[in-house]
Amino acid sequence: MAVFAITYVYVSDPERLAAVRPEHREFLRDLHGQGALHVSGPLPPAPGGEPGGALLVVEADDTTAALRLLDDDPMRRDRLVAERSAREWVPVIGGFAR
Numbered sequence: 001m002a003v004f005a006i007t008y009v010y011v012s013d014p015e016r017l018a019a020v021r022p023e024h025r026e027f028l029r030d031l032h033g034q035g036a037l038h039v040s041g042p043l044p045p046a047p048g049g050e051p052g053g054a055l056l057v058v059e060a061d062d063t064t065a066a067l068r069l070l071d072d073d074p075m076r077r078d079r080l081v082a083e084r085s086a087r088e089w090v091p092v093i094g095g096f097a098r
Contacts, residue, residue: 002060003038003089006056008083009053010051011080016078020078021075028073037069041055051082056070057096
């Protein structure tokens with residue numbers, strides 16, 4: 001298994017994001033409980049107006065499997081994720097290092 005950093009960029013709709021956030025976090029808690037999600041958290045909007053998003057660190061066999069873990073995320077289901085990407089990450093220092 002490999003570690004992947006996944007980024008979300010959210011649509012600019014604070015009210016809808018806030019409405020779905022509790023279900024989104026419950027979904028992520030379940031993934032964490034299964035051991036697939038190591039950590040996640042929001043990326044606040046940038047000062048220049050870049051929309052907010054999220055950073056999620058997951059463990060999976062490959063990039064496709066990493067993204068598949070998040071296919072049923074309520075934020076994605078409700079079309080609040082404008083874009084997402086996954087990239088393998090090789091931590092060498094800290095809690096995720098191998």
